[in-house]
Amino acid sequence: MRILVVSDTHRDQYSLEQAVLRQSKAEVVIHLGDGADEADLVKAKFPEKMFLQVRGNCDWGSTLPADGEIVLEGKRIFYTHGYSYNVKYGLYQVCCAAREKGADILLFGHTHQALTEYDNGLYLMNPGSLHGALGTYGVIDITKAGIVTNIVALNGGGQHNWR
DSSP: OEEEEEOOOTTOHHHHHHHHHHTTTOSEEEEOSSOHHHHHHHHHHOTTSEEEEOOOTTOTTOOSOSEEEEEETTEEEEEEOSGGGTGGGOSHHHHHHHHHTTOSEEEOOSSOOOEEEEETTEEEEEOOOOSSTTOEEEEEEEETTEEEEEEEETTSOSOOOOO
């Protein structure tokens, strides 16, 4: 199963549509907030895909939940925007929340800095911001052999601070 992970689109509907089109094999799209309006519009264009969303700190008035959980292919995924866990100041709080929920995969946004790591049984991913010329998104493949995470530059170039 392929999962497309996006965050912080900040009204950039075009980039969100491009990411969905480029990852046509993705069955699930997870939007990690700060883009609820355009996510709803793009969701309507791709009814065959499962869209999961949480609200970000810039999704004013949104009734979306702050966090979400789902089990896909036997792997528990915990996803959040991250601002309520202070991810700009470190990952301890959000990792603790994911571990308390028994997550295999933790997804968060908010910092606009792409990240993919593995930490003692927990896969972490921040897809970065999909907004603008240096936009990035994440791809997760869950197979019988395991989990693979990747960060993809939407426009195929530019400097990115991935760690």
